[in-house]
Amino acid sequence: MKSLAELKAIRDKMKDKVVIREGSSDVRVVVGMATCGIAAGARPVLNAFVEAVNESGLAGTVTVSQTGCIGICQFEPVVEIYEAGEKTTYVKMTPEKAKTVVEKHLKGGNVVAEFTIANYN
Numbered sequence: 563m564k565s566l567a568e569l570k571a572i573r574d575k576m577k578d579k580v581v582i583r584e585g586s587s588d589v590r591v592v593v594g595m596a597t598c599g600i601a602a603g604a605r606p607v608l609n610a611f612v613e614a615v616n617e618s619g620l621a622g623t624v625t626v627s628q629t630g631c632i633g634i635c636q637f638e639p640v641v642e643i644y645e646a647g648e649k650t651t652y653v654k655m656t657p658e659k660a661k662t663v664v665e666k667h668l669k670g671g672n673v674v675a676e677f678t679i680a681n682y683n
Contacts, residue, residue: 589624589668590614590670593655594640596631602638603656604628609639610657614664624668637679651679 593599593608611626632640641660648675652663653667659677666674675681 567598589645591624591626591668592642593626593628593646594630594638594642595628595631596635598631598635599638603638605640605643606657607655607660609654610660611664614661615668618664618669620664620668634679637682652677653679653682 583660590592591611593604595608608626608628612677613622615624615626631647632642632651634640634651634653639653639655641652641655641663643650643663652659652674655663655677659674663674663677666672
């Protein structure tokens with residue numbers, strides 16, 4: 563960084579990512595970030611959700627956050643989506659799957675059944 567203006571630009575750029583993780587919206591995406599989740603690749607999944615929600619213009623209605631152990635370590639990375647009193651649990655997530663979930667589920671309103679725990683084989 564060479565100037566205060568550069569620092570301000572970095573702060574403004576990162577502000578969206580922090581706000582999206584701390585907001586309180588009707589739809590919540592919760593990524594399991596305990597040791598087992600991180601070891602299985604949860605950090606890139608969390609980042610992919612944050613970026614895809616931001617890019618899709620859903621930041622005002624969707625909150626992306628992290629939690630500790632969800633309790634189903636063998637299915638990590640695990641993502642739970644809470645909306646309208648319902649919970650959908652996605653398992654064995656990847657950044658690519660996260661982008662699909664944002665597009666089809668969060669934006670399109672259709673659960674991506676093949677990624678859910680109910681359909682895991």
